[in-house]
Amino acid sequence: MTASQPDVLAGAYGQCQPFRIEALRPCTLVILGASGDLTRRKLMPALYNLFELGALPSGCQILGCGRTALTSDHFREQMLVAIRQQRALTMEEWERFARLLAYRRLDYAQQADWQDLASWLRQPGLPASRLFYCALPPDQYATVACQLGAVGLQQATAPDYSRLIIEKPFGHDLASAIALDASLHQIFAEDQLFRIDHYLAKETVQNLLMLRFANALFEPLWNRSYIDSVTIIASEQLGVGQRAGYYDRAGVLRDMFQNHLMQMLALVAMEPPSRFETETVQNEKAKLFRSLRPFSTGDPAPQLLLGQYQAGQIDGQAVVGYRAEAGVAADSCTATYALLQLYIDNWRWSGVPFYLLSGKRLAAKQTAIHIQFKQIPHSLFGHLLSAPIPANRLELAIYPQERIALHLQTKSPGGKACLAPVQLCYDYPQAPLQARLDAYEKVLLDCLQGDHMMFWRQDGVALSWAYLEPVLGRCGSQPLLPYVAGSWGPPEAAALTARLLNI
Ligand SMILES: NC(=O)c1ccc[n+]([C@@H]2O[C@H](COP(=O)([O-])OP(=O)(O)OC[C@H]3O[C@@H](n4cnc5c(N)ncnc54)[C@H](OP(=O)(O)O)[C@@H]3O)[C@@H](O)[C@H]2O)c1
Structure with missing residues (x-):
């Protein structure tokens, strides 16, 4: 944003002055x-x-x-x-x-x-x-x-x-994304182009930058010393609906991972930008994408599970399997579920697994980021308790609630060593209504302002495709695990999913 374009969403500390x-x-x-x-x-x-x-x-x-x-x-x-x-x-x-x-x-x-x-x-x-x-x-x-x-x-x-x-989609693969970009840039300069990812306009997603960088509390813990794993989930109960033609060519990796999940990953894992400005934020995101350990290499190597939904039930209603959906080939090998475990090769995140999970016809529609902290190094209550103390967890929920929940242990009233989990919760719906804009309202307002911060920059698009290409390459060769519609995915992923999502 230039000095001649004041930010209509900026306000003094503690205020939001949305509409100048x-x-x-x-x-x-x-x-x-x-x-x-x-x-x-x-x-x-x-x-x-x-x-x-x-x-x-x-x-x-x-x-x-x-x-x-x-x-x-x-x-x-x-x-x-x-x-x-x-x-x-x-x-x-x-x-x-x-x-x-x-x-x-x-x-x-x-x-x-x-x-x-x-x-x-x-x-x-x-x-x-x-x-x-x-x-x-x-x-x-x-x-x-x-x-x-x-x-x-x-x-x-x-x-x-x-x-x-x-x-989105900005291309079907790296080559087509580069070709599209070349066509657009023949006519438009980069600062005239707005590549929308409406996930980036959601309050809780935008709040990631505020939460991480406006509090002294989290940033010192936001690294491999204290964080055990990070899970980013965007699950859907819906099937392909009317979009079978598009979806059967795209699959879950192109539909969700290349854009929404990678952007959330960037915001949760990037280094602090020096200023809250488009250029500095986009630079840090690009740096993060460049730090992703290439798929299938290194020790440990990133892992991938792929699945496709079978007939089942959603909210008590019978639903057909993916291959029986109108517009989908009876022998389609398109993945409707993926769980990708990846690593970021930098000083902050070395060795910390990040899990990206998305799928259709899963048990619930849920979008969230779970930051799982490590276990305490030593429990002085160990001899008094029958089970280990659950580690802290920070949950940034985007759907169905927009909420930040910090899961802690506290003493319960009663006996001397009565520990119980509690949540410190901030629910967005309690925020003043006039300060709330939905994702498309924010996107449109940002475009009117010429503010690119929450849009894709072309280098990010290309880096994201470059990372995912070998993952996409796996789709033809690795088993496509069936899962029952209305479940949390293939049985092979059940134990891990239950642990990651605390379900
Ligand atoms: N719908 C969503 O919720 C959603 C969410 C995220 C992203 N998107 C993206 O937003 C874009 C629009 O989505 P949409 O769902 O509105 O698409 P759509 O309903 O399939 O198409 C929008 C309009 O495009 C025109 N059109 C269709 N095929 C065309 C063709 N071959 N050549 C020229 N015009 C054609 C049609 O209007 P005329 O026949 O009147 O020209 C159609 O009404 C897509 O890129 C989609 O991926 C959509």
């Missing part, structure tokens, strides 16, 4: 793929909430584009239905927002359509700053960048801007 929007330039947000699922379920509800909170700069316009032929009125009606699926609003409230919306048909391959779009965007009275949001299949990103460049829409005269926002 007078600092932001009005802009036209162009959503490409506006007839799709992401626009309906995430973007439009987030934009409405920002508008209602007064967090959209005045003069903003929102233009939906797509191949589907829609009138602006019809588009508005669809967006009203989409927003109403998530919240109540009166027609009066809606009409104030609806005035910002318009729709234009756009065939991405047709240059004439782009010329028309450019003329429309350049009409007097519309903001000269533009955000182009690719809510589109990823194979369209390069075309969009190229077409924007052809009609000059990638350019803006400071202080106006032109920015391009893209969603």
